Structures are given as C-alpha cells and as structure tokens.
Amino acid sequence: MRILLICILAITMQAMAATPQAAPAATTEAPIASLSPDLDVDKVKVKQGEFIYATVKNSQSEPKLWYGGIEYKMFKVEKDGQSFYRAILPVENLCKPGGYAVLAKVGESWQERIDIKVDDNKKPVSKIWLDPSKSDLEATDKELKAVYNSLHTISTNKMWDGKFVYPSKAPKSSPFGVKRSYNGGPVDSYHKGLDFAANTGAPVLAPAPGKVLMCGYEKDGFVVHGNSVVMDHGQGITTIYMHLNKIDVKEGDILKTGDKIGEVGHTGISTGPHLHWGLYLYGTSTDPEGLVSKELD
Numbered sequence: 297m298r299i300l301l302i303c304i305l306a307i308t309m310q311a312m313a314a315t316p317q318a319a320p321a322a323t324t325e326a327p328i329a330s331l332s333p334d335l336d337v338d339k340v341k342v343k344q345g346e347f348i349y350a351t352v353k354n355s356q357s358e359p360k361l362w363y364g365g366i367e368y369k370m371f372k373v374e375k376d377g378q379s380f381y382r383a384i385l386p387v388e389n390l391c392k393p394g395g396y397a398v399l400a401k402v403g404e405s406w407q408e409r410i411d412i413k414v415d416d417n418k419k420p421v422s423k424i425w426l427d428p429s430k431s432d433l434e435a436t437d438k439e440l441k442a443v444y445n446s447l448h449t450i451s452t453n454k455m456w457d458g459k460f461v462y463p464s465k466a467p468k469s470s471p472f473g474v475k476r477s478y479n480g481g482p483v484d485s486y487h488k489g490l491d492f493a494a495n496t497g498a499p500v501l502a503p504a505p506g507k508v509l510m511c512g513y514e515k516d517g518f519v520v521h522g523n524s525v526v527m528d529h530g531q532g533i534t535t536i537y538m539h540l541n542k543i544d545v546k547e548g549d550i551l552k553t554g555d556k557i558g559e560v561g562h563t564g565i566s567t568g569p570h571l572h573w574g575l576y577l578y579g580t581s582t583d584p585e586g587l588v589s590k591e592l593d
C-alpha cells in the first residue's frame with residue numbers, strides 16, 4: 297500500500313514537473329466555467345403596489361422569468377465590469393395577499409424559484425357614489441387606446457439613471473393605491489398614481505431621462521385624462537402626467553431630468569388643479585414612491 301501511494305505521488309509530481317505552465321491556467325479557468333446561474337430578489341416580503349427587483353447572475357443568455365405566473369422580459373445590465381440580467385416586477389395593488397413565487401430558467405438545464413409573500417398594504421377604501429345618469433364620465437376609445445398602448449411600451453434601451461425625482465415641487469395630496477368601491481360595489485379600482493396639490497401653471501418636470509411617447513389633448517377626445525403626457529424611461533418603465541393646463545413637449549422628444557413637460561391644470565375629470573403622476577412597470581400601475589426612494593440599476 298505504501299509503495300503504491302509513493303508511486304502515485306511520484307507520477308503526479310512527475311506530471312506536474314513536466315507541465316509547469318499548463319497548471320495555473322487550468323486552476324483559474326475551471327471554476328468560472330462551472331458557475332451556474334443564480335437568481336436573487338431584493339425582498340421576499342412585499343406589499344401590494346410595490347415592486348420586486350430580481351436579478352440572475354452567471355447566465356450566458358437571457359433567462360426566462362415569471363412572477364405570479366406571468367412572464368417578464370429580463371434586461372442585461374453592465375456594471376463595474378460585470379454583467380447580470382434584471383427585471384423590476386410589479387406587485388399589483390389589488391392582487392390577493394398570500395404566497396407567490398419568482399421563477400427563472402436558463403435553457404433546459406437550470407431553474408431556480410424564490411417564494412414571495414405579498415402582504416395587504418392596508419390602503420384605505422374610499423366609497424364613491426356616482427349618479428348613474430352621468431354618462432359623460434366615460435373615457436373615449438381614442439384616449440383609452442393611446443394611454444394603454446403607451447403605458448405598455450417595453451423598449452430595450454435603458455434611459456433612466458439612478459433614482460427618480462418628484463415631477464412637482466408642490467406638496468403631495470393623495471397617495472398611490474387608495475382603493476375604491478363605486479356605488480357600494482366591490483373594491484375593483486384604486487388611485488393609480490401620486491397627486492401633487494400644485495396650482496394651475498406650476499411646472500411639471502421630467503423625473504428621470506426618457507422619451508415622450510404620447511401627448512394627448514382634451515380637445516382631441518382626452519375627456520377623462522385631460523391634457524396628458526406619457527414618458528418612456530426604457531426597459532418596461534413608463535410614467536404619465538395628467539390634467540395638464542399646457543403641454544410643452546411633443547412626441548419623440550428626448551428629455552433629461554428636470555426638463556419641463558408642461559404645466560399643472562385641471563383638464564379632464566378633475567375636481568381642481570393638481571398633478572396626477574403615474575408609474576407603470578410592464579404596463580402595471582405601481583407606487584411611484586418606490587423609484588424615488590431607491591437607486592436601481
């Protein structure tokens with residue numbers, strides 16, 4: 297036995313001595329090639345109306361990703377000489393609280409699942425009574441289509457950089473997510489944005505770099521939204537500005553943070569002058585406070 301061990305040792309040492317240059321290359325290359333993809337999320341407990349920042353590292357190709365059974369496109373992020381894939385997943389404001397999962401797959405050989413717990417955000421429910429004869433509250437097909445299409449835009453180019461800033465310097469008046477029940481019915485809608493109590497004529501500023509996707513005018517049928525602008529910030533993030541008195545941009549304009557979009561007003565269905573600011577992730581309304589408080593790659 298001892299002779300055998302000595303022989304093996306001798307052969308091994310001989311082999312190492314014969315190929316002194318090859319050895320270091322083999323030891324540094326092998327572990328990198330064998331790293332498997334790795335799914336991560338910024339939190340596993342989340343509230344309705346918030347979002348989940350999901351990443352996949354060590355993947356040579358774009359992973360497939362699902363949250364709550366819905367597939368979301370991932371985008372490649374290059375940072376500090378490293379790259380990974382990322383998706384910012386919306387947690388719908390009226391989704392049922394409970395257990396969900398983020399699932400990622402690369403090809404047929406790798407998949408990983410992380411369980412997520414969604415809590416009720418306990419936003420108050422406002423009971424709204426509408427006169428059924430008031431049919432003039434309905435949005436036109438034209439504005440619904442234009443707003444829907446622009447808010448569901450998923451462009452590949454990332455235009456935002458770091459945190460978003462508030463589009464108005466006025467005090468906030470109504471938060472995102474307040475749930476609504478109409479005429480005693482179930483809670484089936486909510487406030488899809490953050491309101492600012494600004495006066496008519498107060499400036500509305502771009503919260504982050506982006507491209508103007510839509511300018512809608514009350515005179516052209518935007519009877520509910522009023523004069524409105526939608527911006528695309530790239531990779532599934534869009535924002536909307538409603539009830540404007542004046543629009544200072546046109547479709548296709550590229551804006552930087554702080555550029556003037558327009559002025560506050562009370563066009564469309566609005567009880568008084570204010571700015572309604574909505575944030576959409578992959579077309580789903582999400583609390584804008586999330587992007588103002590957190591720097592995202």
Ligand SMILES: [Zn+2]
Pocket residue numbers: 470487489490491571572573
């Ligand atoms: Zn509002």
